[in-house]
């Protein structure tokens with residue numbers, strides 16, 4: 001098993017390799033391999049894995065790339081993430097990608113898929129319309145067709161046909177991946193001092209750019225370390241950060257929150273990796289249906305999903321209570337309609353249940369954290385005074 | 388003289404129709420009529436009528452608040468209640484209006500919804516908006532109609548099937564329950580047959596801008612013309628009468644080579660433009676004046692297609708009532724992908740002999756705005772036509788900067804005039 005320090009080092013490098021070298025190398029080893037890039041939040045990577053493909057998460061360029069061309073595509077009042085994505089694709093960072101999938105989460109991402117079409121990027125560009133109808137016969141059938149559409153595109157490229165056996169096998173591997181991530185989160189909820197949230201973030205994010213087999217090995221190594229490492233707790237409060245499911249906060253901001261007296265014990269940053277709650281059936285005759293049902297019935301809550309029968313405010317409150325969080329930090333990208341339209345409702349739910357919270361907005365390339373540090377510090381101090 | 392009289396006739400008809408709806412809404416307690424809150428893009432007017440229910444359109448309330456200059460206060464109140472600055476101001480205006488007693492344009496309280504019909508065509512914010520409304524009106528049933536996006540530039544049979552199933556198994560049963568009436572397909576078919584007439588007429592009306600001078604302004608006046616078809620009258624004999632009358636009046640203008648009417652009289656057409664993006668409502672008159680003062684006439688606009696794109700041939704088909712409702716929703720302007728939007732705008736520029744295209748980029752509306760810059764560049768390159776760009780907002784007066792917009796428009800018009808002089 002790889003040693004923990006190496007895992008940390010490698011995941012840090014992988015999660016911010018904006019040239020996606022790992023994927024490029026992986027693809028070069030076999031002619032029928034394909035790379036599919038996908039934007040947040042969730043994408044059923046299993047289907048691509050089953051047909052000899054690698055799905056690679058595209059989270060924008062963060063604060064690691066100067067934006068020149070991207071700004072010419074967006075007005076000042078639109079969030080930052082699509083600018084970085086455009087910059088990368090125009091600079092050739094994703095040249096080895098065969099196709100791009102834009103899961104339906106907001107109008108900006110939806111229209112970004114159109115920009116990719118206009119720019120003729122990749123061999124295919126697919127806007128993946130998730131059903132907002134959760135009846136398996138209605139929304140489920142539609143979602144299966146959407147997945148098949150992607151498989152057809154891939155088949156045209158590599159001639160690899162989907163088999164039940166292969167897809168069940170892929171589901172099994174991703175189930176394992178989710179189990180390991182959950183075990184790490186569960187353990188860290190109890191003992192957050194054993195690894196920092198920054199380290200955890202890199203580890204999870206790295207999993208979106210490498211094979212699931214390799215990520216599973218990595219996670220086993222992390223779990224082994226967490227089980228053995230003891231360490232000493234510091235006087236910090238436990239918080240959940242919520243609202244950054246798409247554009248990611250800069251790592252400096254994450255560090256700032258931790259340094260200002262918080263342990264981040266849950267989050268929605270790379271939520272796609274934990275989107276499906278529990279295992280997906282891996283032994284059926286119709287694994288696409290199994291994937292679809294998991295999406296319809298076992299998805300986590302998010303701003304991109306219609307929630308009327310299952311309000312997300314209550315679900316967030318339950319998460320906070322179950323994980324014994326001391327408070328919630330709402331951190332949303334500036335100009336992000338889905339997050340910003342949701343947060344007032346979530347704040348109300350928190351107030352109703354006496355859960356303390358603060359809120360700030362960020363941009364993926366924010367460079368100054370002084371104000372946030374003071375705000376979070378005051379928040380953490382006030383909670384410490386009360387508990 | 389005669390033209391003024393006949394012009395007034397269509398306006399009177401429109402006023403009567405809308406006034407009648409508002410009156411009906413104010414007496415629902417007495418009549419027992421059920422009220423459906425829904426949206427313009429992808430509106431299921433014919434289906435609502437088939438159940439004898441009355442529609443309320445939150446975004447129409449918002450735009451009217453904008454025109455009556457009270458949206459600023461509503462938005463402030465919504466922000467005071469915790470809503471953030473940088474989100475769609477239609478939503479905040481609506482929430483602010485509810486905080487202030489939900490008083491409609493007639494000064495009377497609008498009735499609460501009996502059904503929230505969420506068909507969120509072409510915009511995600513609609514979904515968020517209704518999640519908010521659902522919390523304001525707890526217990527009111529929500530019928531969701533998810534319209535798939537034309538991501539690949541076409542409507543597949545699977546997409547239509549998905550919509551039909553939602554209508555059959557979710558939307559219609561909820562409407563039956565709320566209205567207490569059984570779904571009557573033949574009634575729906577009759578209504579749809581009237582819709583076709585209205586759709587034919589609206590296409591003919593907007594097609595008259597091919598004339599020189601254009602007899603109408605397809606943006607500033609166009610937003611009035613689309614009122615009845617968009618807010619629940621599509622499919623009614625009154626709407627057929629209204630559009631017939633309007634068409635007649637416009638043909639009169641064509642025959643007499645008259646330009647568009649504005650609040651200050653007739654425009655002497657000098658510049659012909661296509662406009663992409665919604666208008667600003669809070670300073671609508673001032674905004675319009677900036678155009679007609681320069682003789683700029685809008686010969687086509689994408690905004691008048693938000694409630695349905697009919698000029699590429701779509702018509703409701705009474706023989707396939709549910710399929711056609713689904714296809715209608717998928718055909719609305721913001722449900723088209725960016726290459727389709729470029730195609731449609733380019734066609735308008737060519738068909739209506741526009742001298743340039745102007746983008747009014749709306750801060751509130753990512754559905755329209757995200758991608759507009761590349762659309763502009765593509766059109767500019769493809770058609771070698773001047774492109775102008777301004778920024779404003781729908782109903783937030785803080786984002787209407789008169790001097791900025793004026794400066795930009797002045798230089799744009801100057802450039803267009805120079806170009807015309809050179810090419811003549």
Ligand code: SF4
Nearest residue numbers: 079106108246247336
């Ligand atoms: S940050 Fe928000 S608005 Fe921007 S693309 Fe992501 S979800 Fe959409």
Ligand code: SF4
Nearest residue numbers: 475510512752753754
């Ligand atoms: S974002 Fe645009 S289309 Fe959507 S509700 Fe707001 S103004 Fe309407």
